[in-house]
Amino acid sequence: MTAEPALLDDLFAREIDGRAARFVRPADTDRHDFAVYDGDDFLGMLYSDQALGTTGWRLGGTTERHGALDDAVRALRRPRSWPRERAQVSDWARRLLEDESLTAVDVETTGLNEPWAVQIAATDRDGAVLFDACLDPRAEIEPGAVAVHNITPEKVAGAPTFGELLPALTEALHGRTCVAYNMPFDRECLERELRRHHGSAEAAARWLSACRWHDAMEPYAVWKGLWSVKRGRYRPQKLGGPHQAVEDCRFLLARVREMADRPARG
Known part of the structure; x- marks a missing residue:
C-alpha cells in the first residue's frame, strides 16, 4: 500500500508492526490529514506535509515530523513513560x-x-x-x-x-x-x-x-x-x-x- 498522501483513501487500515492502525480523514478538511486509531482507541492526528511541498507527517499538537507514515504511527504509539x-x-x-x-x-x-x-x-x-x-x-x-x-x-x-x-x-x-x-x-x-x-x-x-x-x-x-x-x-x-x-x-x-x-x- 502506498503512503503517498494524495493517493490514500479517506478511510483505510494499515498493519504496522503486527497490529492494524485505522486512518480516518476528517470530513471538514480537504487536506490529506488523518485521525489515527488502534481499535477504538484514538492515538492522535497526523498532518500531511504535502501542502508544504514535502513528503512527511507531523504529529498533532507538536512540531515533530516523520518522513514515513509507519514511523509517525510508531511515534503516536509511544508509551506514557517515553x-x-x-x-x-x-x-x-x-x-x-x-x-x-x-x-x-x-x-x-x-x-x-x-x-x-x-x-x-x-x-x-x-x-x-x-x-x-x-x-x-x-x-x-x-x-x-x-x-x-x-x-x-x-x-x-x-x-x-x-x-x-x-x-x-x-x-x-x-x-x-x-x-x-x-x-x-x-x-x-x-x-x-x-x-x-x-x-x-x-x-x-x-x-x-x-x-x-x-x-x-x-x-x-x-x-x-x-x-x-x-x-x-x-x-x-x-x-x-x-x-x-x-x-x-x-x-x-x-x-x-x-x-x-x-x-x-x-
Whole structure:
C-alpha cells in the first residue's frame, strides 16, 4: 500500500508492526490529514506535509515530523513513560560528553556471524583520531561485508595483524570511557581477536575490563521513540555513517550530542 498522501483513501487500515492502525480523514478538511486509531482507541492526528511541498507527517499538537507514515504511527504509539525515559537518555548523554576520556570506537568486520576485524578506529570526544588502522583479519571477508564498507581482501593484503596493532590499540583505549554503536557487536569482535591473540578468555576479559564500555544504540532508539508493539520496545535506528571507521566514530559522537541537546517536544 502506498503512503503517498494524495493517493490514500479517506478511510483505510494499515498493519504496522503486527497490529492494524485505522486512518480516518476528517470530513471538514480537504487536506490529506488523518485521525489515527488502534481499535477504538484514538492515538492522535497526523498532518500531511504535502501542502508544504514535502513528503512527511507531523504529529498533532507538536512540531515533530516523520518522513514515513509507519514511523509517525510508531511515534503516536509511544508509551506514557517515553518523556521520562527520553530525559534519562539525555542526562546519560550529557554525562558521557562531560567525560574528558570519552572515546568513540568503531570496528568494521569480515561479516556478521562471529566476524574478525578489518578496520578499527577510535576518536576522542571532539573527533580527533586516537587510533585508525586496517588489518589483516586472517580470514575471508564476506562479499556482503565488502559491499558495506568497501574493504576488499586486496586492501588489507600485507596489513598488520591484530596482534601487531595491539600495543597501539591498548594505549589508545585503556583507562578510557568507550562508546560504540551496537557496542556488544564491536566489543565481542575485539574479545574474539584478543582470545585468538592471547589464547585465553581470561586475558581477553582483563584487557576489555581496562575500558569503561557504553552502547549508544539502545539509548538512541529510546531518544527517537518509535515504538514497536510487535517487539514491545523502541525500534533501533541506523547510525547513518558511511561505514568508514573514523567517520562512523564522528557520526556516533554527533548522535550523542543530539541526545544531549534534549530539545523540547512540540
